[in-house]
Amino acid sequence: MTAYRVEIRVMPRAALLDPQGQAVAHALQALGFKDVARVRVGKHLVLDLDAASSEAAAAQARVMCDRLLANPVTEDFDVAVRTG
Amino acid sequence: MRRVAVVVFPGSNCDTDTLAAARAAGSDAYPVWHRETDLRQPDVVILPGGFSYGDYLRSGAIARFSPVMPAVNAHARAGGAVLGICNGFQTLCEAGLLPGALMRNARLRFLSRPVWVRVEATDTPFTTLYEPGEVLEIPIAHGDGRFVTDPRTAAELEAQGQVVWRYVRDNPNGSTNDIAGICNAGRNVVGIMPHPERRTAPALGGDDGARVFQSMEAGNATQHAVDVRAVGDHHLRV
Numbered sequence: 338m339t340a341y342r343v344e345i346r347v348m349p350r351a352a353l354l355d356p357q358g359q360a361v362a363h364a365l366q367a368l369g370f371k372d373v374a375r376v377r378v379g380k381h382l383v384l385d386l387d388a389a390s391s392e393a394a395a396a397q398a399r400v401m402c403d404r405l406l407a408n409p410v411t412e413d414f415d416v417a418v419r420t421g
Numbered sequence: 422m423r424r425v426a427v428v429v430f431p432g433s434n435c436d437t438d439t440l441a442a443a444r445a446a447g448s449d450a451y452p453v454w455h456r457e458t459d460l461r462q463p464d465v466v467i468l469p470g471g472f473s474y475g476d477y478l479r480s481g482a483i484a485r486f487s488p489v490m491p492a493v494n495a496h497a498r499a500g501g502a503v504l505g506i507c508n509g510f511q512t513l514c515e516a517g518l519l520p521g522a523l524m525r526n527a528r529l530r531f532l533s534r535p536v537w538v539r540v541e542a543t544d545t546p547f548t549t550l551y552e553p554g555e556v557l558e559i560p561i562a563h564g565d566g567r568f569v570t571d572p573r574t575a576a577e578l579e580a581q582g583q584v585v586w587r588y589v590r591d592n593p594n595g596s597t598n599d600i601a602g603i604c605n606a607g608r609n610v611v612g613i614m615p616h617p618e619r620r621t622a623p624a625l626g627g628d629d630g631a632r633v634f635q636s637m638e639a640g641n642a643t644q645h646a647v648d649v650r651a652v653g654d655h656h657l658r659v
Contacts, residue, residue: 349524356528360529405483408522410521410569411524411569
């Protein structure tokens, strides 16, 4: 078993209203960042995990996302694995 | 007298009001701590409002894996009546017992104030004593109350008459189709964002919510679909 660091990004579905992202976009525009067209706010989760391989760590993380970490109705996720 | 199990999660804060509302309607209502695995043969299960597990990750996402939830699931799958109020609604969606999800209010603020909802379906265990189209004044208290589904599911909910309550006058959270509460296809599992348990007597500002509990106590709403009887620890279709 090897220690891996798994980073998971969970984002609201593109088609859904993201009021947090909108509020941040408006604040950035008010600060003078006029070129900001769109902001979306999601979650970043960092897991330290022992697994047989990097593929196994990613597979486990995807199961975690399916079961708990992301809501399939409203969110998409992606998984990146690094050696711990 | 119907047996009503009110599940208490860490962070539930409407459980006492819900127990009182059910008892006022004549039910034998009792609390069940979320670590218990036996609901003690209820006729009805209610998941009350609050902030289970601090709403961490997503509202209801962690409560949905509490030890009590397999029993709630089994009760629902057997056709038993289940009501989720506010955080309970969020938990039922997370558990897959109701379609859709509850997201952050469109204007981001936590809202605690009365709203108006129209009763759209009176053939659920919690709405039989209302008139179709009746408008009720019931308070909301939520930050994550925006009900969303994909367009196909929303169309199905409308076509099957699964929208039970709809916001009228204004939509406080930006929910799809102004939805305030829904039921499942079997019509035995119901979720509502406003708090009917907070409007059960004139002294509380009105009693528009009382008939949710009186309907439940009257308890003949689902007989056309499936009659459920508790035998031992199991619910059987009879």
